Amino acid sequence: MKLYSTRNIDEVQMPKDAIIKGLASDGGLFCPKYEDLINAKFDIKNMLSNDYNKTALEIFQKIFEDFSTDELKNCISNAYKNFDVSSKNTITPVSEIGNNFLLELYHGPTSAFKDVALTILPQFLTTAYKSKNKNSKVYILTATSGDTGKAALSGFKNVDNVDITVFYPTDGVSNIQKLQMQTSEGNNVSVVAIKGDFDDCQKLVKEIYTDENIKKICEENNVVLSSANSINIGRLVPQIVYYFQSYIDLVNYKKINLYDKINFIVPTGNFGNILAGYIAKLLGVPIDKLICASNENNVLTDFINTGIYDKNRELYKTISPSMDILVSSNLERLLFLISNNNDLLIKNLMQNLNKDGKYCIDNFLLSKIKDNFLGYYATQNECIETIKNEFIKDERIIDTHTAVAYKCMEKYNEEFNSNVPCVILATASPYKFVRDVLKSIDDSNFENCDDFECFDKLNNLTNEKIPKNLFELKDKKVLFNDILTYNQCKDFVINKIKIN
Numbered sequence: 001m002k003l004y005s006t007r008n009i010d011e012v013q014m015p016k017d018a019i020i021k022g023l024a025s026d027g028g029l030f031c032p033k034y035e036d037l038i039n040a041k042f043d044i045k046n047m048l049s050n051d052y053n054k055t056a057l058e059i060f061q062k063i064f065e066d067f068s069t070d071e072l073k074n075c076i077s078n079a080y081k082n083f084d085v086s087s088k089n090t091i092t093p094v095s096e097i098g099n100n101f102l103l104e105l106y107h108g109p110t111s112a113f114k115d116v117a118l119t120i121l122p123q124f125l126t127t128a129y130k131s132k133n134k135n136s137k138v139y140i141l142t143a144t145s146g147d148t149g150k151a152a153l154s155g156f157k158n159v160d161n162v163d164i165t166v167f168y169p170t171d172g173v174s175n176i177q178k179l180q181m182q183t184s185e186g187n188n189v190s191v192v193a194i195k196g197d198f199d200d201c202q203k204l205v206k207e208i209y210t211d212e213n214i215k216k217i218c219e220e221n222n223v224v225l226s227s228a229n230s231i232n233i234g235r236l237v238p239q240i241v242y243y244f245q246s247y248i249d250l251v252n253y254k255k256i257n258l259y260d261k262i263n264f265i266v267p268t269g270n271f272g273n274i275l276a277g278y279i280a281k282l283l284g285v286p287i288d289k290l291i292c293a294s295n296e297n298n299v300l301t302d303f304i305n306t307g308i309y310d311k312n313r314e315l316y317k318t319i320s321p322s323m324d325i326l327v328s329s330n331l332e333r334l335l336f337l338i339s340n341n342n343d344l345l346i347k348n349l350m351q352n353l354n355k356d357g358k359y360c361i362d363n364f365l366l367s368k369i370k371d372n373f374l375g376y377y378a379t380q381n382e383c384i385e386t387i388k389n390e391f392i393k394d395e396r397i398i399d400t401h402t403a404v405a406y407k408c409m410e411k412y413n414e415e416f417n418s419n420v421p422c423v424i425l426a427t428a429s430p431y432k433f434v435r436d437v438l439k440s441i442d443d444s445n446f447e448n449c450d451d452f453e454c455f456d457k458l459n460n461l462t463n464e465k466i467p468k469n470l471f472e473l474k475d476k477k478v479l480f481n482d483i484l485t486y487n488q489c490k491d492f493v494i495n496k497i498k499i500n
């Protein structure tokens with residue numbers, strides 16, 4: 001499919017180029033057109049015998065049409081061989097939780113759902129790169145609220161012709177998340193803490209991409225900037241696959257009938273995961289509602305309910321830090337799709353967002369959003385209670401982000417009393433947020449335990465294994481300790497470009 005800048009449909013790229021570029025030159029995001037997705041619709045009946053990799057291949061063939069089938073097959077097998085499939089023989093198993101379902105997306109190499117896309121993005125990028133015969137170097141800048149960073153560092157480790165720097169907010173991530181990043185090995189990786197929050201990190205990266213001076217320095221040094229954030233279309237498309245595959249699995253397990261509609265409840269930050277769900281719906285997954293679950297940073301809940309997006313509010317630090325975000329980048333793609341590719345409108349809205357921190361959509365667009373999405377949020381106390389209840393009721397231990405989704409599902413059920421089956425996206429291993437999870441289910445005092453002792457305590461309560469990558473952190477050396485201000489970060493990047 002051709003991919004268009006959301007802010008100017010005259011800027012068109014084929015997928016390989018869009019993946020290399022990351023962001024469009026006007027700051028827009030590359031996105032397929034609504035009608036192209038509708039025209040590519042699958043009949044899910046023909047996919048029932050697919051395993052994960054087959055489903056992935058069929059979806060990539062439609063969207064990333066300038067990749068050959070062999071190229072795609074290679075990308076898929078290289079990416080997904082590193083997942084732990086011991087539990088169910090698939091990289092994203094579906095399990096039961098009460099009367100509903102949990103889509104477990106955290107069995108990858110860094111124990112967060114970001115692995116599904118960030119193991120394959122480097123494959124797409126190097127494949128695209130090779131076929132373009134480029135001799136320049138790619139420099140990947142990544143802003144992270146915690147999980148993207150490590151997943152990207154792991155995915156791009158020692159990849160030829162690629163350098164990567166990850167920026168994370170000093171106080172905005174869990175101990176384990178921080179340790180995962182600080183101990184990253186590889187001859188092409190660097191990690192920087194920013195004095196600020198995730199939105200500052202994201203703004204920094206976007207600013208660097210469009211900075212004319214930095215553009216010049218890149219050209220002089222033969223470096224191309226790219227992104228591992230979900231603004232890169234190569235991040236988004238792999239996430240469509242598990243919406244299909246989980247539906248296929250539920251039909252095959254006889255939990256639902258073919259073409260029954262189901263809901264997905266998605267713990268949301270940057271709106272990447274849930275947007276992939278919307279694209280899956282356009283491509284043929286029988287989805288009733290996509291439920292956007294937020295924590296106290298409930299900008300999206302307000303937006304879905306009122307049509308007003310207003311980031312002028314305090315950013316709360318919560319126990320679900322990967323969702324502590326006020327500017328959800330991928331919403332721009334949703335607006336592009338539901339407005340039938342109205343690039344002028346998107347350009348204006350994004351200008352308003354930049355200028356006033358705020359924009360408003362009309363009732364027609366809002367009603368189209370409401371046809372597909374519902375928005376709820378859960379407070380920190382509600383999450384703690386939910387983790388505890390789920391442990392007692394269903395003997396399941398869910399992480400702090402998944403708990404937000406679970407609580408939002410309960411709020412939806414209270415409001416609508418519907419019997420549509422719900423699939424909750426479980427986005428991280430509970431071990432990644434071990435301290436808050438443990439405190440939720442056990443009243444003892446853990447102040448004197450380090451995170452690794454907490455692993456053992458949680459392990460004793462559950463049959464969920466401690467993921468190997470987290471367990472091994474204990475013996476790893478901290479390699480990155482830099483804390484920089486916003487302005488120092490730009491100099492850091494310029495320096496990196498020059499020594500490449």
Ligand SMILES: *Cc1c(COP(=O)(O)O)cnc(C)c1O
Binds near residue numbers: 323
């Ligand atoms: C990134 C992340 C989210 C939010 O996903 P988006 O695609 O940014 O909406 C939710 N939970 C966890 C654990 C994450 O790492």
